[in-house]
Amino acid sequence: xxxxxxxxxxxxxxxxxxxxxxxxxxxxxxxxxxxxxxxxxxxxxxxxxxxxxxxxxxxxxxxxxxxxxxxxxxxxxxxxxxxxxxxxxxxxxxxxxxxxxxxx
Amino acid sequence: xxxxxxxxxxxxxxxxxxxxxxxxxxxxxxxxxxxxxxxxxxxxxxxxxxxxxxxxxxxxxxxxxxxxxxxxxxxxxxxxxxxxxxxxxxxxxxxxxxxxxxxxxxxxxxxxxxxxxxxxxxxxxxxxxxxxxxxxxxxxxxxxxxxxxxxxxxxxxxxxxxxxxxxxxxxxxxxxxxxxxxxxxxxxxxxxxxxxxxxxxxxxxxxxxxxxxxxxxxxxxxxxxxxxxxxxxxxxxxxxxxxxxxxxxxxxxxxxxxxxxxxxxxxxxxxxxxxxxxxxxxxxxxxxxxxxxxxxxxxxxxxxxxxxxxxxxxxxxxxxxxxxxxxxxxxxxxxxxxxxxxxxxxxxxxxxxxxxxxxxxxxxxxxxxxxxxxxxxxxxxxxxxxxxxxxxxxxxxxxxxxxxxxxxxxxxxxxxxxxxxxxxxxxxxxxxxxxxxxxxxxxxxxxxxxxxxxxxxxxxxxxxxxxxxxxxxxxxxxxxxxxxxxxxxxxxxxxxxxxxxxxxxxxxxxxxxxxxxxxxxxxxxxxxxxxxxxxxxxxxxxxxxxxxxxxxxxxxxxxxxxxxxxxxxxxxxxxxxxxxxxxxxxxxxxxxxxxxxxxxxxxxxxxxxxxxxxxxxxxxxxxxxxxxxxxxxxxxxxxxxxxxxxxxxxxxxxxxxxxxxxxxxxxxxxxxxxxxxxxxxxxxxxxxxxxxxxxxxxxxxxxxxxxxxxxxxxxxxxxxxxxxxxxxxxxxxxxxxxxxxxxxxxxxxxxxxxxxxxxxxxxxxxxxxxxxxxxxxxxxxxxxxxxxxxxxxxxxxxxxxxxxxxxxxxxxxxxxxxxxxxxxxxxxxxxxxxxxxxxxxxxxxxxxxxxxxxxxxxx
Numbered sequence: 001x002x003x004x005x006x007x008x009x010x011x012x013x014x015x016x017x018x019x020x021x022x023x024x025x026x027x028x029x030x031x032x033x034x035x036x037x038x039x040x041x042x043x044x045x046x047x048x049x050x051x052x053x054x055x056x057x058x059x060x061x062x063x064x065x066x067x068x069x070x071x072x073x074x075x076x077x078x079x080x081x082x083x084x085x086x087x088x089x090x091x092x093x094x095x096x097x098x099x100x101x102x103x104x
Numbered sequence: 105x106x107x108x109x110x111x112x113x114x115x116x117x118x119x120x121x122x123x124x125x126x127x128x129x130x131x132x133x134x135x136x137x138x139x140x141x142x143x144x145x146x147x148x149x150x151x152x153x154x155x156x157x158x159x160x161x162x163x164x165x166x167x168x169x170x171x172x173x174x175x176x177x178x179x180x181x182x183x184x185x186x187x188x189x190x191x192x193x194x195x196x197x198x199x200x201x202x203x204x205x206x207x208x209x210x211x212x213x214x215x216x217x218x219x220x221x222x223x224x225x226x227x228x229x230x231x232x233x234x235x236x237x238x239x240x241x242x243x244x245x246x247x248x249x250x251x252x253x254x255x256x257x258x259x260x261x262x263x264x265x266x267x268x269x270x271x272x273x274x275x276x277x278x279x280x281x282x283x284x285x286x287x288x289x290x291x292x293x294x295x296x297x298x299x300x301x302x303x304x305x306x307x308x309x310x311x312x313x314x315x316x317x318x319x320x321x322x323x324x325x326x327x328x329x330x331x332x333x334x335x336x337x338x339x340x341x342x343x344x345x346x347x348x349x350x351x352x353x354x355x356x357x358x359x360x361x362x363x364x365x366x367x368x369x370x371x372x373x374x375x376x377x378x379x380x381x382x383x384x385x386x387x388x389x390x391x392x393x394x395x396x397x398x399x400x401x402x403x404x405x406x407x408x409x410x411x412x413x414x415x416x417x418x419x420x421x422x423x424x425x426x427x428x429x430x431x432x433x434x435x436x437x438x439x440x441x442x443x444x445x446x447x448x449x450x451x452x453x454x455x456x457x458x459x460x461x462x463x464x465x466x467x468x469x470x471x472x473x474x475x476x477x478x479x480x481x482x483x484x485x486x487x488x489x490x491x492x493x494x495x496x497x498x499x500x501x502x503x504x505x506x507x508x509x510x511x512x513x514x515x516x517x518x519x520x521x522x523x524x525x526x527x528x529x530x531x532x533x534x535x536x537x538x539x540x541x542x543x544x545x546x547x548x549x550x551x552x553x554x555x556x557x558x559x560x561x562x563x564x565x566x567x568x569x570x571x572x573x574x575x576x577x578x579x580x581x582x583x584x585x586x587x588x589x590x591x592x593x594x595x596x597x598x599x600x601x602x603x604x605x606x607x608x609x610x611x612x613x614x615x616x617x618x619x620x621x622x623x624x625x626x627x628x629x630x631x632x633x634x635x636x637x638x639x640x641x642x643x644x645x646x647x648x649x650x651x652x653x654x655x656x657x658x659x660x661x662x663x664x665x666x667x668x669x670x671x672x673x674x675x676x677x678x679x680x681x682x683x684x685x686x687x688x689x690x691x692x693x694x695x696x697x698x699x700x701x702x703x704x705x706x707x708x709x710x711x712x713x714x715x716x717x718x719x720x721x722x723x724x725x726x727x728x729x730x731x732x733x734x735x736x737x738x739x740x741x742x743x744x745x746x747x748x749x750x751x752x753x754x755x756x757x758x759x760x761x762x763x764x765x766x767x768x769x770x771x772x773x774x775x776x777x778x779x780x781x782x783x784x785x786x787x788x789x790x791x792x793x794x795x796x797x798x799x800x801x802x803x804x805x806x807x808x809x810x811x812x813x814x815x816x817x818x819x820x821x822x823x824x825x826x827x828x829x830x831x832x833x834x835x836x837x838x839x840x841x842x843x844x845x846x847x848x849x850x851x852x853x854x855x856x857x858x859x860x861x862x863x864x865x866x867x868x869x870x871x872x873x874x875x876x877x878x879x880x881x882x883x884x885x886x887x888x889x890x891x892x893x894x895x896x897x898x899x900x901x902x903x904x905x906x907x908x909x910x911x912x913x914x915x916x917x918x919x920x921x922x923x924x925x926x927x928x929x930x931x932x933x934x935x936x937x938x939x940x941x942x943x944x945x946x947x948x949x950x951x952x953x954x955x956x957x958x959x960x961x962x963x
Contacts, residue, residue: 023128023132024128024129024132025132025135025136028136040155040158041132041133041136041155042155042158042159042161043158045125045128045129045132045159045164046161046163049125049163050163061127061128064131065135067134067135067138067139068131068132068134068135068138069130069131069134071127071128071130071131071134072127072128072131073128073131073132074127074128
C-alpha cells in the first residue's frame with residue numbers, strides 16, 4: 001500500500017534526494033531550475049513540513065550563515081521510508097505505463 | 105545586510121509563527137531577500153512581505169491558547185451552577201443586589217423613555233433639516249429681549265427677497281374657537297397659516313393637495329378627528345361647509361392626519377392667513393409684531409450667512425424707521441428644547457431638564473453598580489480558597505474572570521426582567537407626573553438600549569471582582585498570606601464614599617428644586633390670585649359687557665366682577681409709543697399695556713402706592729393713566745401723580761402709581777407697565793368668588809353666560825391654576841426628582857446594609873474576644889459604626905461644594921429665587937448620616953449582642 005502523495009510532494013521529495021544540502025531555499029531553487037516552474041517559499045515549507053510529518057523526510061538544524069542574518073538552516077534528508085515510497089511509486093508508474101496499449 | 109527587510113512584515117511573522125519553524129522560515133526568507141535584493145530592491149521588499157503573508161496559514165500559526173478547555177458547555181454549566189449556588193448561599197447579598205439593580209434599571213429605563221420622547225419632539229417633519237423659526241431680538245433698557253413673533257408681512261417678504269428661502273409661512277393665533285355644522289357646536293383649536301404650511305410641515309393630508317388647500321381664503325383644513333366629530337366621516341368631508349362662530353363660513357378643502365403628540369404645534373384645524381389678512385389692516389404693518397414666522401431654507405443653506413442677511417431685515421423694510429429689532433433664525437426642531445435666550449445668548453430651556461435627568465439615571469445606575477462591586481469583593485475573601493485551588497489546578501485568569509462576569513451579568517439580566525415589570529407597572533403614574541403619554545413599546549431602539557444598559561451594568565458591576573480576584577497568586581492565597589487589607593479596603597471605602605457623594609448631591613438637588621418651586625408658588629405676586637375666576641369675554645359689544653357685568657354682580661357667590669385685557673400669566677401686549685419729558689429719543693423700551701375696567705385693580709387687590717385708581721365718579725378717566733413703580737423708576741419721575749405723558753400721540757394725566765406686581769412668570773423681572781381704562785378692549789372677565797361656593801357660583805355664571813351668549817360654550821379657568829401651569833415643568837421636575845433621590849438613597853443604603861452585615865460577620869471573632877474581655881455592647885457598636893461614619897463624613901465634605909455650585913447655577917434661571925441656606929446642605933448631610941447610622945446600627949447591634957461563646961467555640 002503506497003501512501004497518497006501529491007505531485008508537488010513527489011517532486012519535492014525527489015529534489016531533497018537530489019540536492020546536496022537540502023533546505024527551503026535550495027529546494028526552491030532546484031525546483032525552479034529543474035522543472036522550469038516557479039514556486040513560492042511558503043509552498044516549499046508547507047510541503048517539507050507535510051513530508052516530514054508523513055515520515056518520508058527528517059530534518060535537523062544546520063549552521064548559521066551571514067546571508068541568513070544569523071539564522072540557522074533546517075536541513076532535510078529523505079528517510080529510508082521515503083526512498084521506499086519513491087521507488088514503489090516509480091515501479092507503479094512503470095507498471096501502468098506498460099499497460100498502455102500500443103497503437104503503432 | 106545592507107538594507108533590512110520591511111519591519112512590519114518581519115514583526116508580523118514573529119508574532120504569528122510557531123517557534124519551532126520561526127528560525128528556519130525567517131532564515132530562508134532572509135536568504136531569498138538577500139539574493140533578490142541584488143536584482144531589484146523593491147521587488148525583494150514586496151516579495152518578502154508577500155511571502156510572510158503567505159506563511160500565515162494554519163500549519164505555521166502558533167497556538168495562542170495556553171490552555172484549551174475541552175468542553176465549553178461543561179464550563180458554562182459549571183459557572184451557572186456556581187452562580188446559582190452562590191445566589192442561594194448568600195441570599196441577602198443576592199436580594200440586595202437584585203433590589204438595587206432592578207430599581208436602578210427601572211429608573212434608568214423610565215428616564216430613557218422620557219428623554220427619548222423629549223428629544224423626538226418636532227423631529228418628525230420630513231423637512232426637519234431645513235425648517236427654521238424666525239425670531240427677533242429687541243433692545244430694551246440696554247438688554248436684548250427675545251420675541252418669538254415677527255411682523256405679519258415677514259414671511260412673504262423673506263420668501264420674495266431671499267433666494268435661500270424655498271417656502272415661508274405665517275402661523276397666527278392658535279386658540280380655541282367654536283365650529284358648528286347643523287346646530288352642532290364643537291370647540292376646537294385652530295390657527296391661521298400661510299399658503300406653504302402643508303408643503304413645509306409634515307402634517308400629512310389624507311384629502312386634498314398640499315399646494316392647493318389653502319389658496320382660497322374661505323377654505324378650512326381640518327384634522328381627521330375633527331372631521332369625524334363634525335361629519336362622522338373623513339372621506340366625504342371635503343366640500344362641506346363649517347361655520348366659525350364670530351366669524352364666517354368656511355369650506356373644507358382638505359383633511360390632515362391628526363397632529364402627532366410629539367409636535368409642539370397642536371391644532372385641530374387651519375385657516376388661510378390670507379383671509380384674515382384681508383380683514384385686518386394691521387397685518388400689513390411692520391411695526392406690529394404678532395404672528396410667528398417659519399421658513400424652509402434650501403438644502404445646504406448656510407445658517408450663519410442667512411442670519412447675517414436677515415439681521416437688518418426690518419430696518420431695511422421700514423427704511424430705517426424701525427432699527428432696534430434684529431432678526432435671526434433658529435432650527436424649528438430646536439425651539440422646543442432650546443427655547444431660552446438671555447441677552448442674545450442661547451441659554452438652555454427644556455434641555456436643562458433632559459440633561460439633569462440623564463445625569464440622574466447615570467448616577468442611580470452607578471450607585472447600584474457600586475453596591476454590586478462592593479458586596480462581591482467583600483464576599484470574595486470567603487471565596488479565596490476556591491480561587492486558589494482553581495488556579496493551582498490550572499484555571500486561567502480569563503476563565504475565573506468570566507465566572508464572575510457571568511454571575512454579575514445573570515444578576516443584571518434577572519434585574520432587567522424585574523425592571524421591565526416594574527416599568528410597566530409604574531408607567532401610568534409616571535405619565536401622570538410627567539404629563540406625557542409614554543408607552544412601553546418594544547421597538548428596536550428600546551430593546552438595544554435595555555440590553556446595552558444591562559450588559560454595561562453587568563460588566564461594570566462584575567469588572568472589579570473579576571479583575572481583582574482573578575489576579576491573585578494562588579500560592580499566596582493558599583498559604584493564607586494574602587495581605588489584602590489595605591488596597592481592598594481603600595477601594596471599597598472609596599466606592600462607598602462615591603456612592604454617598606452621589607446620593608447627597610441628588611438629595612440637595614431635590615431639596616433646592618423643591619424649595620424654589622414652593623417659593624414660586626407662595627410668593628406674594630403683588631396681587632391676589634386666589635379665588636379669581638377668569639373667562640373669555642364672548643361679545644365685543646360694549647353695552648353687552650356692561651349688562652353682563654351688572655347681572656353677574658347680583659349672583660350671591662360673586663364678590664367682585666370686572667374685565668381686564670391681560671392674562672396675568674405672561675407678556676400680553678406692549679408698546680413703545682410712550683413719550684415723557686426727559687425721554688432719551690433712541691429709547692425703545694417696551695411698556696406692558698394693561699387695559700382695565702372700573703374695579704379691576706380692586707378685584708385683583710393690586711396695592712396703590714400713590715394717587716387713585718379709576719373710578720366711575722370721574723367721567724374722564726379713559727384719558728388717564730396709571731403706572732407701576734418699575735415704570736416710574738425707569739422714567740425717572742419724582743412726583744408722578746398729576747404729571748402728563750404722551751401715549752400714542754395723546755396726552756394723558758398720571759393719576760396713580762401701583763406697587764409692582766408680577767404679571768409674568770417669576771423667571772422674568774418686573775417690567776415697566778401702565779394701566780389704562782379701556783373697557784372695550786378687555787378680552788377677559790375676572791370674577792372674585794367667595795370661597796366654598798365655587799360650585800354654585802360657577803353654575804350660575806354659566807347660566808348667565810348661556811342667556812347672554814347662547815351660541816358660546818362657557819370656558820373658565822382659575823387664575824391660581826393658570827399661574828401654577830407656568831411652573832408645570834419645574835413642578836414636575838420637583839416631584840420626579842423627589843422620587844429619584846429617594847431611590848438613590850434606598851440603593852445606597854442597601855449597599856451599606858450589606859457591607860455592614862459583612863463587616864460584622866467578618867469581625868465576629870474580634871467582637872467575641874472583646875466581649876469576653878469585658879467590652880460593652882455600646883462600645884462595640886461604636887467601634888463598628890465609626891468606619892462608616894467616617895466614610896459618610898468624607899462623602900458629605902465632597903458633595904457639599906459640588907451641590908452648592910450646581911444649585912447656584914440652576915437658580916440663575918430664575919429672576920426671583922430663593923437664597924441658598926447653609927442648612928439645606930448640612931441638612932442633607934445629616935439626613936444621610938442618620939440614615940446610614942440607622943442602616944448600619946441594625947446590623948451592628950445584632951452583632952454586638954451575640955453570645956461570644958458561639959463565635960469563639962471553635963477556637
